[in-house]
Amino acid sequence: MLAVAGFLYWWELPHTRESFLAPGRRIDDFRGDYAFLSNFFPAPVIFEGVEYPTVEHAYQAAKTLDQEARKKLKAAATPELAKKLGGQLPIRPDWPQVKVQIMRELLRQKFQRHPELRELLRHTGDAELVEGNTWHDNFWGACRCARCNGVPGRNWLGRLLMEVRNEIAASPKS
Template sequence: MSEQQPMFQGDLAFLSNFDTVPFFVPELGVEVPSGEHAFNALKTLDPVERQSVLDAPTPGKSKRLGRRVTLRPEWNAGVRVWAMQRVLRAKFAVPALASRLDATDDLALLETNQWHDQFWGVCLCPRHLPVPGTNMLGELLMAIRANQRGAARP
C-alpha cells in the first residue's frame, strides 16, 4: 500500500494549482502565473474573459473570475478533465517540477480538502468522509508521474 500525504501543502505545495511557478501552456499560447490561471482560462473560448482570468493578480482571484466565465461547450462532459490534463502536462514539462514530481516516488497523491470538492479531490468533512472522492487531480498527477518515468526508460 502506498503512503498517503494529505493536501498539497508543505513539501507538496508545488502540486497545487495555486503554486506560483510560471509555465508555458501551448493551448493558450502564453506563459501563465499558476495552474489555476491556466485551468480557468481554458474554461472559456471568449478572449476577453480568458484574458481577464489570465491577468488576475493571484490564483484565488483567477479562480473567482473563472466561476463567472462563459463555459466552453461540453465543459462538464469531460472537457474539464481534458483542460486539467493540458495544464498539468505543461506545468510538469518544466524540468525542475518534473524532477520534484518524480521524487514523490510511489506516494498516493490525494488532494484532500474541507471545501466539499469530491471530484478533483477528497473532502474530509464529516459529511463526505464516509464517501471517498474521485481525487481526479491526484489521479492525473500520478498518471503524469508514471508517464514521465516510462518515457525516461531506454
C-alpha cells in the same frame, strides 16, 4: 529555478529528505513540502498560445471561449482570484467533456516546462496522491470535512498527477 514569495526556494524543498522519499505513503495535503503539487503553485504554463502564471489561471481560462474574460483571468493577481473569477464565467458548452483532458495537458506541461518540479514529482515515488480538501470538492479531490465524511472523492487531480508521474518515470531522466 522557481523562487517565489510564500513558497520554498528550490534548495529548501524536501527532495532529499528521507520522509519525502519514503515508499508506500499517501500525500493528501498539497501545501508545505508538497505545495508544488497544487494548481496554485507558481509555475507558468501555456494554454492556446497564452502564458498563464499557474495551472489554476490556465484552467479557469479554458472554461470559457470569451477572450476578454481570458485576459482578465491571465491578469488575476493570485490563483485564488483566478478561481473566483472562473466561477463567474460563461462556461463553454463542451466543458464537461473536455475539462479532465485539459487538466491532464496543463499538468503535463507544468512538469515538462519546470525540470525541478518534474524531479520533485518523480521523487514522490509510489505515494498515493490525493487532493485532500475541506471545500467539498469531490470531483478533483477528496473532501475530508464532517459533511463529506464517508463520501468517496473521485480525486481526478491526484489521479492525473500520478499519471503524469508514471509518464515521467517511464521516460529517460532529462
